[in-house]
Amino acid sequence: MTHMNGARGNGASTPAITVNGLWKVFGKRGEKALAPEYQGIPRAEIQDALDCVVALRDVSFQVAEGETFVVMGLSGSGKSTLVRCIIRLIEPTAGEILIDGQDVLQFDDKTVNEFRRNQVAMVFQHYGLLPHRSVIENAAYGLEVRGVEQSERLDRAAAMLEKVGLSGREYAAPRELSGGMQQRVGLARALTVDPAILLMDEPFSGLDPLIRAQMREELAELQSEMKKTIVFITHDLDEAITVGGRIAIMRDGEIIQLGTPEEIVDSPTDEFVQEFTRGISKTRVLPISRIMEPPCCVASQDDSPKSVMQTMSMSNHSYVFITDENQECVGIATKEQIASCGADQQDSLENIDAHQPQAIPADTSIEKALPLIIGHDFPIPVTNDQGELLGMASQSAILEVIAQSAKDNAQPVEPAPASA
Ligand SMILES: Nc1ncnc2c1ncn2[C@@H]1O[C@H](COP(=O)(O)OP(=O)(O)O)[C@@H](O)[C@H]1O
Numbered sequence: 001m002t003h004m005n006g007a008r009g010n011g012a013s014t015p016a017i018t019v020n021g022l023w024k025v026f027g028k029r030g031e032k033a034l035a036p037e038y039q040g041i042p043r044a045e046i047q048d049a050l051d052c053v054v055a056l057r058d059v060s061f062q063v064a065e066g067e068t069f070v071v072m073g074l075s076g077s078g079k080s081t082l083v084r085c086i087i088r089l090i091e092p093t094a095g096e097i098l099i100d101g102q103d104v105l106q107f108d109d110k111t112v113n114e115f116r117r118n119q120v121a122m123v124f125q126h127y128g129l130l131p132h133r134s135v136i137e138n139a140a141y142g143l144e145v146r147g148v149e150q151s152e153r154l155d156r157a158a159a160m161l162e163k164v165g166l167s168g169r170e171y172a173a174p175r176e177l178s179g180g181m182q183q184r185v186g187l188a189r190a191l192t193v194d195p196a197i198l199l200m201d202e203p204f205s206g207l208d209p210l211i212r213a214q215m216r217e218e219l220a221e222l223q224s225e226m227k228k229t230i231v232f233i234t235h236d237l238d239e240a241i242t243v244g245g246r247i248a249i250m251r252d253g254e255i256i257q258l259g260t261p262e263e264i265v266d267s268p269t270d271e272f273v274q275e276f277t278r279g280i281s282k283t284r285v286l287p288i289s290r291i292m293e294p295p296c297c298v299a300s301q302d303d304s305p306k307s308v309m310q311t312m313s314m315s316n317h318s319y320v321f322i323t324d325e326n327q328e329c330v331g332i333a334t335k336e337q338i339a340s341c342g343a344d345q346q347d348s349l350e351n352i353d354a355h356q357p358q359a360i361p362a363d364t365s366i367e368k369a370l371p372l373i374i375g376h377d378f379p380i381p382v383t384n385d386q387g388e389l390l391g392m393a394s395q396s397a398i399l400e401v402i403a404q405s406a407k408d409n410a411q412p413v414e415p416a417p418a419s420a
Pocket residue numbers: 026027053054055073074075076077078079080081082
């Protein structure tokens with residue numbers, strides 16, 4: 001399940017993070033930038049007029065518990081300022097930040113410290129490991145700060161190092177590790193304190209492309225098990241799509257679009273967002289439901305071969321989807337298979353030697369469905385969340401989208417415009 005849309009808008013629970021009308025203006029006369037006369041004025045002009053930098057401009061969003069929320073934008077768009085405001089490393093100029101419904105901006109110093117120690121953890125691009133401490137001592141650092149006794153904190157750190165694939169390197173020094181491994185230590189350090197919220201500021205940007213791709217996949221996998229609330233920052237839409245549920249795209253301190261990868265790739269708000277989406281293959285973000293058709297012909301396992309033959313002949317179908325009592329697709333049979341079942345005097349389709357297809361949920365990406373059509377002559381059964389047969393995706397429909405997407409991507413890609 002790549003989409004986490006279900007987590008939002010279900011009304012009942014308090015969002016893990018709520019940001020309302022958040023502003024951060026760097027500079028002495030910063031507050032002036034909030035005045036009505038500067039509304040709609042480009043950031044660069046405000047900067048010239050007031051000698052201040054509008055790093056965040058009326059930013060609002062909510063993150064549901066367990067959601068991976070991605071903030072994407074070019075360098076200088078305000079991403080780091082945003083996460084730093086959330087943990088009060090930067091004091092916002094105006095606005096509201098609620099964590100689990102609690103107003104972070106009202107916290108006194110002691111509460112801020114407790115909040116940072118217990119509820120949130122941060123992973124940065126530059127790993128920030130303590131050079132003279134071993135890997136395991138680095139991973140255990142957050143627990144040490146919390147006052148957890150040594151044997152317990154080392155046990156917990158070792159368990160987390162194993163999760164991020166660093167077993168056997170516990171007593172290495174950070175400098176002996178590659179960048180990718182150092183970032184794994186950074187991740188383990190953040191996770192050992194079991195924070196409710198994980199803030200990740202371009203954690204993989206400093207890594208080689210191959211390692212970066214691997215880390216993204218691993219994070220997505222780890223997250224499917226941990227279900228932390230994550231705010232993940234990146235300047236790369238490809239990365240945003242791999243790790244995240246919803247994506248907020250920032251430009252010049254503002255969120256200019258917020259939506260699922262599908263929404264963003266399908267209907268970018270403006271040319272700027274469109275530039276970002278150009279290199280992204282639609283097949284990665286469009287769900288199979290987009291090209292799904294009703295199943296051509298369906299029979300129950302209990303039906304008699306004779307009646308199924310009649311239906312198939314009348315509707316002129318050459319194959320039939322067979323479902324069990326739970327409406328799950330248990331096979332696809334050709335006319336010949338049904339006929340031979342009838343010839344064997346069987347009174348149902350229960351023992352038919354039919355093709356056993358692999359069904360896929362309707363929100364599976366088209367890209368993930370592609371391998372399933374190779375070597376098969378039948379459409380792929382598509383199911384709802386309960387595993388019930390919902391429809392079918394034909395080979396031709398899948399190949400059509402892939403061909404179209406390859407054509408779109410063959411268009412020359414211009415670099416995204418630099419922001420001020
Ligand atoms: N301490 C600061 N003082 C003045 N300007 C700052 C400060 N920190 C960040 N900025 C400016 O705020 C804008 C947003 O920066 P940042 O949040 O770091 O962007 P990003 O993380 O998206 O690259 C940039 O123009 C940056 O130069």
